[in-house]
Amino acid sequence: MVISCKGLIHLTSGRNVLITGASRGLGEAIAREFGKTGANLILVARSGERLAALAEELGAFAVAADLADPEAGAAVLRAARERVERLDVLVNNAAMVGPIGKFWENDAAAWAETLQVNLLAPAALMRGAIPWMGAGGGGVIVNLSGGGATAPRPNFSAYATAKAGLVRLSETLAVEAAELGVRIHCVAPGAMNTEMLEAVLRAAPEAAGGEYGKAVVQKEKGGDDPAVAARLIAFLASDEVRGVTGRLISAKWDPWETMGEWGAELAGTDIYTLRRIVPEERGKKFE
Numbered sequence: 001m002v003i004s005c006k007g008l009i010h011l012t013s014g015r016n017v018l019i020t021g022a023s024r025g026l027g028e029a030i031a032r033e034f035g036k037t038g039a040n041l042i043l044v045a046r047s048g049e050r051l052a053a054l055a056e057e058l059g060a061f062a063v064a065a066d067l068a069d070p071e072a073g074a075a076v077l078r079a080a081r082e083r084v085e086r087l088d089v090l091v092n093n094a095a096m097v098g099p100i101g102k103f104w105e106n107d108a109a110a111w112a113e114t115l116q117v118n119l120l121a122p123a124a125l126m127r128g129a130i131p132w133m134g135a136g137g138g139g140v141i142v143n144l145s146g147g148g149a150t151a152p153r154p155n156f157s158a159y160a161t162a163k164a165g166l167v168r169l170s171e172t173l174a175v176e177a178a179e180l181g182v183r184i185h186c187v188a189p190g191a192m193n194t195e196m197l198e199a200v201l202r203a204a205p206e207a208a209g210g211e212y213g214k215a216v217v218q219k220e221k222g223g224d225d226p227a228v229a230a231r232l233i234a235f236l237a238s239d240e241v242r243g244v245t246g247r248l249i250s251a252k253w254d255p256w257e258t259m260g261e262w263g264a265e266l267a268g269t270d271i272y273t274l275r276r277i278v279p280e281e282r283g284k285k286f287e
């Protein structure tokens with residue numbers, strides 16, 4: 001449920017942008033990136049004080065809400081509607097790692113809560129945001145993908161399941177919402193040294209399995225820069241790539257900076273989408 005709303009949004013002629021999980025990590029970087037474009041920011045997270053400080057700095061409107069509450073998505077949109085007439089951009093960035101360890105040993109309630117925060121809350125926000133954006137002439141939604149969306153992530157089944165579901169939901173809604181002028185993308189931001197990494201490092205190494213060793217190395221070497229993923233998200237929300245929708249783009253591995261030149265070629269293809277691999281694609285043929 002919405003706990004509190006702070007900050008007076010300083011409305012400019014810029015776009016109205018709602019970002020969840022904006023109190024730290026990648027979400028903060030996304031807020032700063034859109035802030036540079038003169039956007040009117042609506043920032044969502046649980047931690048009221050931290051969020052309020054950032055909102056004050058950026059002249060944003062802060063909505064403190066716990067997305068683990070099934071009613072929170074709709075309540076956040078109600079709070080946003082009181083401040084802005086139109087919604088141009090929604091970034092579903094908030095997420096939690098969830099229970100770490102074998103699926104059958106995970107706490108069932110914690111597993112379900114992870115699905116709520118990482119999949120059902122973004123779905124609830126999209127359910128309200130898509131028609132709202134459509135009524136205003138269109139908009140862009142960017143959902144954050146994550147480890148497990150495109151390959152198994154053992155010992156992180158709730159996180160992986162939610163992220164894979166979010167990518168497929170995004171692909172599906174991109175088709176449904178195209179007639180409303182709403183584009184929907186997913187972004188794989190890279191491996192960043194945020195609080196999410198600390199959550200893996202706090203887990204028992206045997207519970208986290210192979211991800212623990214990877215996290216130790218990432219912590220030592222330094223992770224990917226959240227500012228790069230933030231720039232990609234702002235780019236996908238820009239007019240430069242208006243014709244492109246329903247794609248999962250990697251901040252680290254895809255040549256997205258030049259998408260303005262080749263993005264139109266994606267239409268009608270399954271490039272940058274989740275699909276089943278058949279034997280022929282791996283040089284095999286089973287009779």
Ligand SMILES: NC(=O)c1ccc[n+]([C@@H]2O[C@H](COP(=O)([O-])OP(=O)(O)OC[C@H]3O[C@@H](n4cnc5c(N)ncnc54)[C@H](OP(=O)(O)O)[C@@H]3O)[C@@H](O)[C@H]2O)c1
Pocket residue numbers: 020021022023024025026027044045046047048065066067068092093094095096117144145146147188189190191192193194195196197
């Ligand atoms: N870090 C990585 O390497 C990595 C890799 C791939 C994908 N991603 C994705 O990138 C996104 C951002 O991750 P991050 O690394 O920046 O994580 P982070 O530092 O842990 O930040 C998560 C954000 O979500 C908010 N949040 C968490 N639970 C919430 C809840 N129940 N209700 C409302 N807000 C909640 C947190 O604020 P409060 O705690 O104040 O609520 C925080 O602002 C996530 O979707 C993640 O899955 C991250």
